[in-house]
Amino acid sequence: xxxxxxxxxxxxxxxxxxxxxxxxxxxxxxxxxxxxxxxxxxxxxxxxxxxxxxxxxxxxxxxxxxxxxxxxxxxxxxxxxxxxxxxxxxxxxxxxxxxxxxxxxxxxxxxxxxxxxxxxxxxxxxxxxxxxxxxxxxxxxxxxxxxxxxxxxxxxxxxxxxxxxxxxxxxxxxxxxxxxxxxxxxxxxxxxxxxxxxxxxxxxxxxxxxxxxxxxxxxxxxxxxxxxxxxxxxxxxxxxxxxxxxxxxxxxxxxxxxxxxxxxxxxxxxxxxxxxxxxxxxxxxxxxxxxxxxxxxxxxxxxxxxxxxxxxxxxxxxxxxxxxxxxxxxxxxxxxxxxxxxxxxxxxxxxxxxxxxxxxxxxxxxxxxxxxxxxxxxxxxxxxxxxxxxxxxxxxxxxxxxxxxxxxxxxxxxxxxxxxxxxxxxxxxxxxxxxxxx
Numbered sequence: 001x002x003x004x005x006x007x008x009x010x011x012x013x014x015x016x017x018x019x020x021x022x023x024x025x026x027x028x029x030x031x032x033x034x035x036x037x038x039x040x041x042x043x044x045x046x047x048x049x050x051x052x053x054x055x056x057x058x059x060x061x062x063x064x065x066x067x068x069x070x071x072x073x074x075x076x077x078x079x080x081x082x083x084x085x086x087x088x089x090x091x092x093x094x095x096x097x098x099x100x101x102x103x104x105x106x107x108x109x110x111x112x113x114x115x116x117x118x119x120x121x122x123x124x125x126x127x128x129x130x131x132x133x134x135x136x137x138x139x140x141x142x143x144x145x146x147x148x149x150x151x152x153x154x155x156x157x158x159x160x161x162x163x164x165x166x167x168x169x170x171x172x173x174x175x176x177x178x179x180x181x182x183x184x185x186x187x188x189x190x191x192x193x194x195x196x197x198x199x200x201x202x203x204x205x206x207x208x209x210x211x212x213x214x215x216x217x218x219x220x221x222x223x224x225x226x227x228x229x230x231x232x233x234x235x236x237x238x239x240x241x242x243x244x245x246x247x248x249x250x251x252x253x254x255x256x257x258x259x260x261x262x263x264x265x266x267x268x269x270x271x272x273x274x275x276x277x278x279x280x281x282x283x284x285x286x287x288x289x290x291x292x293x294x295x296x297x298x299x300x301x302x303x304x305x306x307x308x309x310x311x312x313x314x315x316x317x318x319x320x321x322x323x324x325x326x327x328x329x330x331x332x333x334x335x336x337x338x339x340x341x342x343x344x345x346x347x348x349x350x351x352x353x354x355x356x357x358x359x360x361x362x363x364x365x366x367x368x369x370x371x372x373x374x375x376x377x378x379x380x381x382x383x384x385x386x387x388x389x390x391x392x393x394x395x396x397x398x399x400x401x402x403x404x405x406x407x408x409x410x411x412x413x414x415x416x417x418x419x420x421x422x423x424x425x426x427x428x429x430x431x432x433x434x435x436x437x438x
Contacts, residue, residue: 005139005437007429012207016426017128020434025427028128031077042080044073044091088320099207099280101160102148117167138174141433143181145208146235182212184428185394190216200388205395210235211376213384224435232383234376240397248277248329250365257309337399363402394424
């Protein structure tokens, strides 16, 4: 067997890397004492670039490209979050770059995201090699969703794979293979089975929802090609980050003026409020952080019946707090998986500003995402033409009570099995990589 291999879960929210150790998946320590590297980067500005955010350059494209060309200091994982929290204006914060792969990027944007993926993969490879017996990793299996974006179907998937493949080559991997993330998660679940079962794998990650109907069992584990066992497969770019954004729009942005009225009684336009927190849409973020937005917010302040709310939007714009607001929504989503309500503090927008969010409000905010996931499940079940013996849940967003309630409504007699929400895909990729490069 080739020893210098690894399986990499290049996730929307977190990344892992690992291999088999005595037939057991072993995830490398990537960030502090954690096997999870947050998919986040903070590219620090030089002191001489302190006024970059006030220039006429687009928020992301030219400014980020120039910073990288200058060799700016890059912080990754939790360090990126810490630096952004300490001083949002001292750098450019990027979260969930995978969510952009497969979309219609310009050549310049494609180059930027290749650089960003290269930075993350370099960190993953370097940290993993510190723990790997051979000290050098030449071969890797990277997980990928069924569809990265879905806008251009297979063409978009090819673009995304090309960016990741080139980034992997840039950091020194000699050979790269790709494997479907839900199938990898199924491989990890299969290790716990003592008999053959038909399993509906529901993988709701940070960026995509992937549903697989697959035949699993101990007698099938040694097979590398599982295409005959994959009975149904469907996926779309619906993920936990989309849910965070929707929760921010519908439950937090009203505190900043969304849905409020102008002095003449008409509602204020919604576009700025939506663009402000749409952190996975390059165009939306560049529209919001262009210099002209400052004047548009001043106009809203003059028109608004409740200008104190719009003043909070102005604070968000001036301090670049888009990610802060979405992260607050994300923490509420995590809390709502255990509790019926969550109190959200937005003290960086305004002292003592907070909002109570209930599970009912969360479910209402993500109704489109829930409908999309239901269609994917229906599609996978129809393709399989059968009923599963169990439902295997993985991916961080699968913890949402609304997701579990949907599954129990659709398949009331089928038991739910909860996997390692953040590690099942990565551990499964360890096994896939071992079989691929044996």
